[in-house]
Amino acid sequence: MKIGILGMGGIGSFIGAKLTKNYENDPETDIIFICRNATKKAINQDGLTLITADETLTAKPFLTSDVPEEIGTLDMLILATKSFSLAQAIKTYQDCIKEDTVIIPLQNGVDAKDIIVKNLNHYNSNILEGCIYVASNIEKPGVVKHLGGPGKIVFGNTDEIDFKWVETILTTGGLQATYTKDIKTFLWKKYMFVSPVATMTSALNIPFGALVENAEYMRILENMMKEVKALANAFNVTITDQDIEAALGMLSNFPYQSKSSLQLDFENNSPQTEKYNLVDYVIEQGETFEITVDTYKDMNKKIIALYTT
Ligand SMILES: NC(=O)C1=CN([C@@H]2O[C@H](COP(=O)(O)OP(=O)(O)OC[C@H]3O[C@@H](n4cnc5c(N)ncnc54)[C@H](OP(=O)(O)O)[C@@H]3O)[C@@H](O)[C@H]2O)C=CC1
Ligand SMILES: CC(C)(CO)C(=O)C(=O)O
Incomplete structure (x- = not known):
């Protein structure tokens, strides 16, 4: 594999x-890191370092490459780019994807599968959907720090094909992974938390703690979650008021100074951000389905004023 x-x-x-460490003695399983430039150079030189609270792992994969011919065709492809890189990445590694390659995207958002389908030049019935519950950031090329969160992957599909066997491959590889046919609900529930929190903290330029301690901010956040809930319903996904309560409560689990990755990308003047997937997508789809997303529109105006003038 x-x-x-x-x-x-x-x-x-x-x-x-994790996959490399757990499969290092398995001659039947090759783990390939697809990366480029400084990351590729650092991993080739020193291996990949993952710093967690319990241990520091150094992993040397079977291959580190950004050359499709060298990578060859893959049995499984885990997509871990930011959303804005997904279309180009699929186009670049098109030849590594065969008809039955299992594809698992893990972006924050609900449209990764649509992007893959649009950019793949052939039919593939094995494009799954997924998300991961973790906070893990690059320290420098080839060195990544796990900051918190269980690292749980939830993935699945909605048609009749059974991919439970993929769960076994991932868990044998040291990952917490759960296969579900209800993946849309998981994606939307995660989105219903990540998108409003990222949008609002970016628009107001405040950390998570400053949201939690302000009742008016929490009321606005709840409105945004309700707007996402209405949109999810338009996609035939049920989000309940209890889900919203739970999402609001979850915010207090983060340290006061936590910031969303969208906010950090704005602060760092990153050349690209996930604003389209986390903010604009809600507004765009709201308009398509004629769902009121006024709170999103207000926050979007603030984001534009704050970061693009
Ligand atoms: N980090 C986190 O804790 C969490 C992130 N997420 C989501 O997961 C996704 C990934 O986030 P994250 O890991 O933080 O992002 P990062 O920016 O840390 O990593 C993305 C990587 O993708 C690489 N990449 C992009 N395009 C290509 C390409 N064509 N070929 C090879 N490598 C490429 C980038 O390399 P290069 O520098 O060369 O462009 C970069 O190293 C996002 O959608 C995010 O919202 C979800 C939960 C938590
Ligand atoms: C909001 C958060 C920290 C939740 O995991 C996140 O995923 C992000 O900032 O992208």
Whole structure:
């Protein structure tokens, strides 16, 4: 089995280090890190380092490459780029994907599968959907720190094909992974937390703790969650008021100074951010389905004023 991980940043490295360590003595399983430039150079030189609270793992994969011919065709491809890199990444590694390659995207968002389908030049019935519950960031190329969260992967599909066997491959590889046919609900529930929190903390330029301690901010956040709930319903996914309560409560589990990755990307003047997937997508789909997303529109105006003038 040839497993490729595309994008060796916070998420890809968390997954890649564990899979490599757990499959290092298995001659039948090759783990391939698909990365480029400084990351590729650092991993080739020193291996990939994952720093966790309990241990520091150094992993040397079967292959580190950004050359499709060298990578060859893959049996499984885990997509761990940011959302804005997904379309180009699929186009670049098109030849590594055969008809039955199992593809698992883990981006924050609900449209990764649509992006893959749009950019793959052939039919593939094995494009799954997924998400990961973790906080893991690049310290420097080839060195990644697991900051918290269980690292649990939830993945699945909604058609009749059974991919339970993929769960066994991932768990044998040292990952917490759960296969579900209800993946849309998981994706939307995660989105219903990540998107409003990222949008609001970016728009107001405040850490998570400053949201929690302000009742008016929490009321606005709840409105945004309700707007996502309405949108999920338009996609035939049920989000309940209890889910919203739980999401609001979850915010207090983060340290006061926590910031969303969207906010950090704005602060760091990153050339690209996930704003489209986390903010604009809700507004765009709201308009398509004629769902009121006024709170999102207000916050979007603030984001534009704060970061693009
Ligand atoms: N980090 C986290 O804790 C969490 C992140 N997420 C989500 O997971 C996704 C990934 O996030 P994260 O890991 O933080 O992102 P990072 O920016 O840390 O990593 C993305 C990596 O993808 C690489 N990449 C992009 N395009 C290509 C390409 N064509 N070929 C090879 N490598 C490529 C980038 O490399 P390069 O530098 O060369 O461009 C970079 O190393 C996002 O959607 C995020 O929202 C979800 C939960 C938590
Ligand atoms: C909001 C958070 C920290 C939740 O995991 C996240 O995933 C992000 O900032 O992208």
